[in-house]
Amino acid sequence: MTRPRFHGGRVLLHxxxxxxxMHAKRDQITIDQMVQVATALDAAxxxxxxxxxxxxxxxxxxxxxxxxxxxxxxxxxxxPRMTQAKVSVLLVPGxxxxxxxxxxxxxxARSVHVATLCTEADTAPQHIALARKLGMDxxxxxxxxxxxxxxxxxxxxxxxxxAGAQTIYITDSAGHMLPHEVTAxxxxxxxxxxxxxxxxxxxxxxxxxxxxxxxxxxxxxASRIDASVAGLGAGAGNTPLEVLAAVCDRMxxxxxxxxxxxxxxxxxxxxPLMDQQVRVDRESLTLGYAGLYSTFLLPARKAARQFGxxxxxxxxxxxxxxxxGGQEDMIEDTALTLARRAAERGRTExxx
Amino acid sequence: xxxxxxxxAIIGSGNIGTDLLYKLMRSPALRPAWMVGIDxxxxxxxxxxxxxxxxxxxxxxxxxxxxxxxxxxxxxxxTSAYAHAENARKLNALGVRVIDLTPAAVGxxxxxxxxxxxxxxxxxxNVNMVSCAGQATVPVVKAVAQVQPVDYxxxxxxxxxxxxxPGTRANLDEFTxxxxxxxVQAGGARRGKAMSVINPADPPVIMRxxxxxxxxxxxxxxxxxxSVRAMVEQVQAYVPGYRLVNGPVFEDRRVAVYMExxxxxxxxxxxxxxxxxxxxxxxxxxxxxxxxxxxQHEGATP
Numbered sequence: 119m120t121r122p123r124f125h126g127g128r129v130l131l132h133x134x135x136x137x138x139x140m141h142a143k144r145d146q147i148t149i150d151q152m153v154q155v156a157t158a159l160d161a162a163x164x165x166x167x168x169x170x171x172x173x174x175x176x177x178x179x180x181x182x183x184x185x186x187x188x189x190x191x192x193x194x195x196x197x198p199r200m201t202q203a204k205v206s207v208l209l210v211p212g213x214x215x216x217x218x219x220x221x222x223x224x225x226x227a228r229s230v231h232v233a234t235l236c237t238e239a240d241t242a243p244q245h246i247a248l249a250r251k252l253g254m255d256x257x258x259x260x261x262x263x264x265x266x267x268x269x270x271x272x273x274x275x276x277x278x279x280x281a282g283a284q285t286i287y288i289t290d291s292a293g294h295m296l297p298h299e300v301t302a303x304x305x306x307x308x309x310x311x312x313x314x315x316x317x318x319x320x321x322x323x324x325x326x327x328x329x330x331x332x333x334x335x336x337x338x339x340a341s342r343i344d345a346s347v348a349g350l351g352a353g354a355g356n357t358p359l360e361v362l363a364a365v366c367d368r369m370x371x372x373x374x375x376x377x378x379x380x381x382x383x384x385x386x387x388x389x390p391l392m393d394q395q396v397r398v399d400r401e402s403l404t405l406g407y408a409g410l411y412s413t414f415l416l417p418a419r420k421a422a423r424q425f426g427x428x429x430x431x432x433x434x435x436x437x438x439x440x441x442x443g444g445q446e447d448m449i450e451d452t453a454l455t456l457a458r459r460a461a462e463r464g465r466t467e468x469x470x
Numbered sequence: 471x472x473x474x475x476x477x478x479a480i481i482g483s484g485n486i487g488t489d490l491l492y493k494l495m496r497s498p499a500l501r502p503a504w505m506v507g508i509d510x511x512x513x514x515x516x517x518x519x520x521x522x523x524x525x526x527x528x529x530x531x532x533x534x535x536x537x538x539x540x541x542x543x544x545x546x547x548x549t550s551a552y553a554h555a556e557n558a559r560k561l562n563a564l565g566v567r568v569i570d571l572t573p574a575a576v577g578x579x580x581x582x583x584x585x586x587x588x589x590x591x592x593x594x595x596n597v598n599m600v601s602c603a604g605q606a607t608v609p610v611v612k613a614v615a616q617v618q619p620v621d622y623x624x625x626x627x628x629x630x631x632x633x634x635x636p637g638t639r640a641n642l643d644e645f646t647x648x649x650x651x652x653x654v655q656a657g658g659a660r661r662g663k664a665m666s667v668i669n670p671a672d673p674p675v676i677m678r679x680x681x682x683x684x685x686x687x688x689x690x691x692x693x694x695x696x697s698v699r700a701m702v703e704q705v706q707a708y709v710p711g712y713r714l715v716n717g718p719v720f721e722d723r724r725v726a727v728y729m730e731x732x733x734x735x736x737x738x739x740x741x742x743x744x745x746x747x748x749x750x751x752x753x754x755x756x757x758x759x760x761x762x763x764x765x766q767h768e769g770a771t772p
Contacts, residue, residue: 179624179663180624180682181624211642211643212646212666216643217643238670240636240640241668243640244643245643265670439671439675440669440671440675442667442669444667445628445669445678447626447680448628448678451680451715451728454719455715
């Protein structure tokens with residue numbers, strides 16, 4: 119039997135179900151639920167756990183929704199209960215600020231994904247520098263990575279590395295990438311970045327490629343993978359963590375997690391907690407196919423209901439407008455415009 | 471009634487300074503007399519020279535000896551927040567009014583449709599134009615707050631990647647804080663939050679802004695709609711590409727307004743409505759200062 123090649127021999131799994139999963143729960147996960155899931159992940163040996171609002175620190179807003187509690191309240195409940203896991207947060211410059219990152223650090227967050235669109239890394243240096251100054255495990259997170267060629271991703275990653283990021287992520291926010299594209303992107307980073315800079319991959323399952331893309335990333339040199347127990351996350355969800363753990367185990371990739379404990383957590387806790395089944399369906403498949411930010415799923419469904427248009431029509435129109443993550447305001451705007459056009463068409467036809 | 475155009479200096483020969491140049495050329499009340507840069511080869515200085523405007527690449531200190539002789543009364547600072555305080559001190563000492571397009575926010579925040587008349591009448595010697603997102607969204611918050619109390623205002627500005635310069639990119643949090651503060655200070659909301667998104671689409675997308683207000687009581691839909699439409703018309707008087715796309719839309723106590731800002735296409739392309747609204751607001755401000763100066767002049771001469 120041939121042994122697969124992978125960087126360093128060990129892969130760090132980073133769970134997303136209490137942050138990306140907040141999107142799928144409209145940010146309504148209770149503190150008790152968050153503590154229950156986080157302690158189970160900690161006990162199962164997951165080394166990094168991301169928590170708080172779906173859009174990260176500073177995410178509470180009319181645009182992105184208000185969570186049940188402040189980010190500080192979630193962090194203060196979870197952090198003291200961890201025995202081995204480090205707790206991380208997400209910071210998207212333009213949505214969150216350095217003040218909010220300092221506050222999260224004050225509540226015990228010790229790792230951060232500093233996220234920009236994959237072509238806009240130069241909006242993050244001040245945030246990355248602050249995270250390093252605080253002593254946080256600091257990641258530069260290149261979102262919507264399908265929008266840029268590998269060479270461009272490498273240049274942007276290099277900017278984040280120069281600002282102090284210790285890990286650079288290829289982030290497939292739209293769940294649009296295919297394994298050979300992930301391989302090319304990760305290889306470009308590996309060829310450009312310093313040897314001690316780690317590479318990560320964050321997948322979404324909209325085309326059903328979460329696990330395959332993660333394995334492609336590992337084989338091309340990634341040593342950190344974001345995944346989510348039972349896939350709880352935006353769109354069709356993140357790479358399902360327990361599935362990835364099983365595949366890694368079969369491939370001889372050491373993750374250090376307890377596979378059966380994670381399977382039980384997925385089945386007994388996470389799935390009953392879901393408001394709707396997080397899976398590849400007509401609409402999340404549209405996201406992946408059209409290359410749209412996975413978080414658009416639920417707001418697009420809401421706007422479709424409210425203004426009497428189809429969710430898929432909204433998503434296709436947003437794709438045509440090349441709308442990106444953070445522009446969730448364009449969902450309702452587009453629904454209004456589509457509804458107006460439909461009414462105008464109706465009037466024209468009635469007049470005939 | 472004096473017909474003389476007031477001489478102005480533009481400090482900074484980048485995108486903003488160069489776009490200002492063309493707006494001043496068109497103004498009935500203003501005349502670009504000087505453009506100050508720090509790079510002899512800059513496109514802005516070359517264009518200024520071609521238009522017969524005096525230039526220097528020696529920085530602000532090269533301009534100061536010419537202020538009195540060339541009658542410069544108003545200066546636009548389009549440099550950086552770091553350089554602004556020193557620039558303003560030197561210019562104010564010579565009696566020059568400064569309109570600040572940097573995020574320094576040393577002087578009072580200035581919005582043409584909200585407080586410009588008052589600032590011009592007071593003879594303010596340094597006013598700050600806040601940020602592009604501020605100029606585009608604060609008037610709408612004010613339009614709602616004029617009708618009834620606003621507890622919370624939130625805005626999202628989407629900017630095309632090509633229109634966002636290195637200064638804004640390196641200091642995105644300052645942009646966020648300055649704009650959030652203006653929603654409260656000038657917009658009249660009790661609390662404010664600003665967010666920005668940079669969109670890399672090619673061809674570049676036009677600047678979009680969404681404004682949400684949460685009113686204390688149920689919103690008076692008819693009066694708010696009228697107030698917002700009237701405000702949009704007032705801004706359109708100096709930014710022709712300022713356009714209501716959808717709304718106001720009412721959902722419980724939330725009022726949502728969807729805007730677009732296309733530029734005039736002077737020096738910057740049309741998609742850069744974010745830069746255009748800054749230079750247009752600054753020009754409008756200088757024109758109000760010029761009128762106040764003319765009135766003062768008439769009053770002093772019986």
